[in-house]
Amino acid sequence: MFEPHDQFLQRQQKLREIEQLGFDPYPHRFDATHAVPEVVEKFSAGSAENLDADQPRARVAGRILSLRSHGKTGFADLHAGGARLQAYFRRDTLGEKAYQLFKLLDLGDVVGVEGRIGRTKTGELTLFADQLILLAKALLPLPEKWHGLADVEQRYRQRYLDLIVNPRVREIFQTRARVITFLRHFLEARGFLEVETPMMQILYGGATARPFVTHHNALDLDLYLRIAPELYLKRLVVGGFDRVYEINRNFRNEGTSTQHNPEFTMLEFYQAYADYRVMMDLTEEMLTGLVRELTGGTTITYQGQQVDFSQWQRLSLREAICRYWLAGSAPDPADLADAAKARQVAAAHDRWAARHLESARLADVPQEASAAKASEHLFEVVVERQLIQPTLIYDFPTEISPLTKARDDDPTLTERFEVFAGGLELGNAFSELNDPIEQRRRFEQQAREREGGDEEAHQMDEDYIRALAYGLPPTGGEGIGIDRLAMLLTDSRSIREVILFPLLRPLRESPPAPAEPGEN
RNA sequence: GAGCCCGUAGCUCAGUCGGUAGAGCAUCUGCCUUUUAAGCAGAGGGUCGUGGGUUCGAGUCCCACCGGGCUCACCA
Numbered sequence: 145m146f147e148p149h150d151q152f153l154q155r156q157q158k159l160r161e162i163e164q165l166g167f168d169p170y171p172h173r174f175d176a177t178h179a180v181p182e183v184v185e186k187f188s189a190g191s192a193e194n195l196d197a198d199q200p201r202a203r204v205a206g207r208i209l210s211l212r213s214h215g216k217t218g219f220a221d222l223h224a225g226g227a228r229l230q231a232y233f234r235r236d237t238l239g240e241k242a243y244q245l246f247k248l249l250d251l252g253d254v255v256g257v258e259g260r261i262g263r264t265k266t267g268e269l270t271l272f273a274d275q276l277i278l279l280a281k282a283l284l285p286l287p288e289k290w291h292g293l294a295d296v297e298q299r300y301r302q303r304y305l306d307l308i309v310n311p312r313v314r315e316i317f318q319t320r321a322r323v324i325t326f327l328r329h330f331l332e333a334r335g336f337l338e339v340e341t342p343m344m345q346i347l348y349g350g351a352t353a354r355p356f357v358t359h360h361n362a363l364d365l366d367l368y369l370r371i372a373p374e375l376y377l378k379r380l381v382v383g384g385f386d387r388v389y390e391i392n393r394n395f396r397n398e399g400t401s402t403q404h405n406p407e408f409t410m411l412e413f414y415q416a417y418a419d420y421r422v423m424m425d426l427t428e429e430m431l432t433g434l435v436r437e438l439t440g441g442t443t444i445t446y447q448g449q450q451v452d453f454s455q456w457q458r459l460s461l462r463e464a465i466c467r468y469w470l471a472g473s474a475p476d477p478a479d480l481a482d483a484a485k486a487r488q489v490a491a492a493h494d495r496w497a498a499r500h501l502e503s504a505r506l507a508d509v510p511q512e513a514s515a516a517k518a519s520e521h522l523f524e525v526v527v528e529r530q531l532i533q534p535t536l537i538y539d540f541p542t543e544i545s546p547l548t549k550a551r552d553d554d555p556t557l558t559e560r561f562e563v564f565a566g567g568l569e570l571g572n573a574f575s576e577l578n579d580p581i582e583q584r585r586r587f588e589q590q591a592r593e594r595e596g597g598d599e600e601a602h603q604m605d606e607d608y609i610r611a612l613a614y615g616l617p618p619t620g621g622e623g624i625g626i627d628r629l630a631m632l633l634t635d636s637r638s639i640r641e642v643i644l645f646p647l648l649r650p651l652r653e654s655p656p657a658p659a660e661p662g663e664n
Numbered sequence: 665g666a667g668c669c670c671g672u673a674g675c676u677c678a679g680u681c682g683g684u685a686g687a688g689c690a691u692c693u694g695c696c697u698u699u700u701a702a703g704c705a706g707a708g709g710g711u712c713g714u715g716g717g718u719u720c721g722a723g724u725c726c727c728a729c730c731g732g733g734c735u736c737a738c739c740a
Contacts, residue, residue: 149691149692149708149709150674150691150709151674151690151691151692151709152674154691154692155691210700210701212699212700212702212703213696213699213702214696214697214698214699214702214703215695215696215697216696216697217696217697217698217699218697218699219698219699219700219702221700230699230700232698232699234697234698235697236697250691251690264698264699264700265698265699266698266699266700268698268699268700270698284674285674285675285690285691286674286675286690287674287675287676287690288674288675288676288688288689288690289675289689289690289701290675290676290688290689290701291675291676291677291688291689292675292676293675293676294675294676294677295671295675295676295732296732296733297671297731297732297733298675298732300732309675351739351740352738352739353738353739353740354738372740394740396738396739396740398738398739399665399737399738399739401734401735401736401737401738401739402733402734402735403739403740404738404739404740408740410740505736508737524738524739562740568740569739569740570740571740572740600738600739623740624740625740627740628740638733638734648731648732649730649731649732650731651730651731
């Protein structure tokens with residue numbers, strides 16, 4: 145007898161035997177009476193006696209992830225919709241031909257089974273099959289059932305396998321979907337209109353990042369994949385859509401990390417006649433509501449730490465640096481407003497950090513840095529990782545916030561805040577700068593920084609300034625990183641765990657694929 | 665972009681001091697009509713990521729490359 149050693153060849157051989165028995169290994173449709181989770185939910189409370197009396201029937205489809213054959217009978221576990229249902233097959237019930245089909249089944253095959261719902265003598269809810277239909281033959285073997293698929297690279301490259309054998313992965317993406325659904329409902333309930341704005345843009349803006357470039361052939365035009373939808377959304381507020389939001393992909397041409405994927409999903413929303421204080425309240429309500437929706441409570445665990453969304457703290461950037469200071473006696477917030485003193489503070493921090501490199505990072509503030517730049521560096525190095533509890537950090541320097549309205553009492557600071565929880569930066573919000581003349585000045589400042597070598601400085605956008613010149617109402621705007629929010633709410637350490645197909649370098653050799661038929 | 669670590673059967677992993685490659689699950693054969701990480705008996709399966717080098721001899725030591733992970737840098 146022909147006994148190929150390769151499992152792919154063995155399964156092709158079985159496929160031919162199945163066809164010789166007269167079964168179609170890839171039929172066109174199957175009409176189930178129940179989904180597997182429905183059967184489990186509907187009958188899990190039924191006792192053996194009640195099920196015996198009622199003799200309920202079901203016709204279900206699923207993938208076989210376990211097979212236990214006992215001679216003239218056998219058990220198979222059907223998985224579908226995240227649930228498992230055991231089916232029992234007997235030669236004397238199925239008939240000779242269908243039982244031969246059962247003997248030819250492999251782990252991974254998709255089958256339809258019809259029969260009576262009951263319990264085995266060990267009490268397990270079981271579909272006692274009287275019909276078996278092969279719905280799709282699996283030609284490649286699945287990863288092992290007990291340890292699942294652990295190789296991170298293979299999990300990402302072949303996410304379908306990850307989803308089949310690792311139930312937790314399925315849950316992560318279900319949670320991610322629930323996050324997005326909640327945010328949509330939350331915003332819709334408050335009168336926000338969902339819109340879609342260009343992803344291919346002639347000018348890129350709304351964030352500081354390097355873009356991807358693409359080309360439109362018919363127009364012979366280079367285009368940028370957007371780094372943010374911000375400038376288009378505010379044009380819509382000018383146009384009279386007072387409350388708009390968009391949940392969609394942004395693209396930034398930067399390195400990957402556990403917190404960065406080149407394409408990622410952002411929620412941006414804008415509310416006319418609101419300022420950043422209104423957005424602060426809205427943010428707290430939205431994220432606390434989200435945690436409540438997902439968990440029923442207000443506390444989650446992220447990477448071993450409790451994060452309690454029933455309490456939010458609000459700190460200015462400079463207060464936060466002083467509050468979370470680790471390097472000896474803390475500076476005074478006022479020192480951070482002065483460039484020379486701020487640089488001294490940063491230097492003091494780095495002298496300490498150099499002796500604690502296992503737990504601390506250097507701020508590395510440049511010689512000529514402004515107070516703003518020094519504070520920004522210190523904040524990232526000192527504070528960010530310590531912001532485990534939900535926190536809003538406000539009063540960002542004007543210099544690093546070219547689209548943000550400045551404070552009336554201190555034009556070096558803006559009405560801007562960022563959202564943190566679990567040590568992750570989740571969002572960024574501000575009172576939108578709506579003075580077209582001031583906006584032009586800010587763009588011109590950015591252009592100078594660009595000339596000075598800052599590739600990420602903002603581009604001049606004349607049409608945006610023209611839109612502002614028609615009158616943008618006072619507006620609060622905010623961006624929330626959906627992927628990071630999903631990380632926080634699924635206790636995921638890496639952003640790749642919450643993106644179905646994260647970007648990986650291609651392999652030189654293509655993975656094994658089904659060979660041409662007709663061999664052997 | 666830099667540093668550190670990893671890559672062995674379909675999957676999960678061992679492999680000591682450099683001496684012809686191992687286990688469990690999966691697969692194949694036989695037995696088995698209520699099992700559930702089913703069981704019993706037997707069998708097959710390897711370009712040790714790729715290419716060089718050292719050596720009588722390399723999965724093991726050295727170099728380069730490929731892929732991945734983590735940390736750092738930048739950001740949301």
